[in-house]
Amino acid sequence: MGGVCFEYDVDGENFASAGNASESVKRTLKQLGVSPASVRRVAIAMYEGEINMVIHAHGGKAAVEIFPDHIEIRLIDRGPGIADIDLAMKAGYSTATENIRSLGFGAGMGLPNMKKYSDEMTIDSAVGVGTTVYLRINF
């Protein structure tokens, strides 16, 4: 069976609306009877991804495909790109501004958390072009 596709715009100017996409996905997964533990993993991983796009890339797009046994999430932005992916993956490392940190974001846990809560994660990034993060979470 193929997947059901959803696409969401992530508004780069609005912290409050970050999480709208993951909220909608969460609702859908619950309607499909996906286990609470899996819903939580998806919610946290995807929310972190959305926040990342707001903080670093002025927003972007979340393309989600839901299959009976797993979900694939692509977080696509046209932001500055990640110069050193290994460094970005390190817990606590962040390029977020002081301003962002004062809002309680930019703790350098976004990517590590996304990795922690997903079964597969790949980052495709080019400086000056943008970043695509692929996440797969099995139910």
Added chain:
Amino acid sequence: MPGTLKTVVLDSDKCIGCITCMRRCPTEAIRIEHGKAKILYDKCINCGECVRSCKGGAKRPVYDSFDLVSSYAYKIALPSPSLFGQFNNLDDPNYVIEGLLALGFDEVFEVGLAAELVTDCTKKLMEKGTLPRPVISTACPAVVELIMLRFHELADHLLPVYAPAKVAAKLAKKRALGRGIPADDIGIFFISPCPAKVYSLHREEVSDEKYISGVLSQSDVYFRLVEKMNKVRSPRRLSKCGYSGLGWGSSGGESNSLGLGNYIHCSGVRNVLGLLTEMSDGKLDGADFVEMNMCPGGCVGGVLNVENPFIARNRMRQLADKLKIPPATMQEYGLEEDFFLWDKQPAPSTAFQLDEDRFAAMRKLMKVEEYLKKLPGIDCGACGAPTCRCHAEDVVLGGGVLDCVRLEERK
């Protein structure tokens, strides 16, 4: 949440089929069918929001008749903390106790006192550190219902301890039996500020035994009670509830009594939904305790109250300041943690699932998405469903065709 017990029913003659309650319902459990509001009870969490919002008084909360009290030989009243906020110039809780006795009750056991015992038990459980943080208060039954309906991922955060009204009923019954009163003679009546507690005390979702004989409405009892209270001249000192227990009637009272620094409390349907959403995204993982009350301001905001919640809250605060009684302890009452712990977990509801079978659910989801592309997405409510998505789901699950005024216009 199956079964025939309903806490809100419709007075069809009064319902004009407006969409106010349908819009306000936090769980999309109301549809307008044939010009009347219909409650989908499998999605209803008994929060009372439709009762609160209905302009015509067509939504009626269900509770037990006061006449039921007289059918028991030994009658015990369980007044909730919020009851004490309903009266003008009440400077001594003993007037309420004396009033209840004058109404025909043989004994009064304050739910606020039971709340103090719940606090003591909660503190002990939290000190052990084994409960997943943040611990979610289970005092508001509508919050528990909401979690079991829409936030299953938070179910293991629920504090597995009886709500104060149930502890009060259990303890009052135990003590009455201990005094040699035959079980059949004992009638235990909680005086409730809300329909959710009427439901939860009758349903026994977390306990194997039923301790309550009936749940009365605070507003129903109020008018009978005021008359008796007015005749009380010098009340005896019967009240045992202190400032801590009385505080439970307002949002934040439970958290305050726990003496924690890192806690969150909020009240009101929209705020609770928002906070649950944040929590399910893992954003409150640092907090120790989260207290949520469906009603604005806490139990004082329940739809079975008489007084404005914020006026009642002010009165209760002033009354609590006068009470010097320290919080009751489990030791004092000879109780162990077991006395408070749930016998069983509440069952998660699958009312929001499109189908029990994952593949069938996927097919239905695809159909819903297909319908959604046709619908205007303005959630006008004219079709009788609160949102376009809801309408699409209703058609996919229940059959029929899309019935949208905008689609008609386009033809």
